[in-house]
Amino acid sequence: MTTKHNDLDQRIWQVIMLIPPGKVSTYGDVACMAGLPGAARRVGRALRGLPEDTLLPWHRVVNAQGRIVVPGGSGARTEQRTRLESEGIQFRSDLGVSLRKYRWRPG
């Protein structure tokens, strides 16, 4: 098999599963860590195809503003916020989280 569209997704998922509980990362950072600088949108596509029963901590991925950019769908937005709060992450209003405090940086 030469063409594996899953290859990119696989790499993206691998990065996301490294995000520790209580911390969050941005689409841009995940893309960069996956070796795809600037491909933040590609990360969104990778998460979009995730099954509902996935073990991947997709909820720890927010946009560059620390806000949830997940479309309503089946209440995924609410679920993301609930999961983050259950990990000790505090939300500022309905705006989002403080990246300054919860942003995860590999190092």
Add this chain to the structure above:
DNA sequence: ACCGTGACTCTGC
């Protein structure tokens, strides 16, 4: 190969 689309990001008003 061209064009439109998206769970993005940055800059400007």
Add this chain to the structure above:
DNA sequence: TGCAGAGCCACGG
């Protein structure tokens, strides 16, 4: 603070 435009990468028709 919020909205709009342009740039960005990869995918699907």
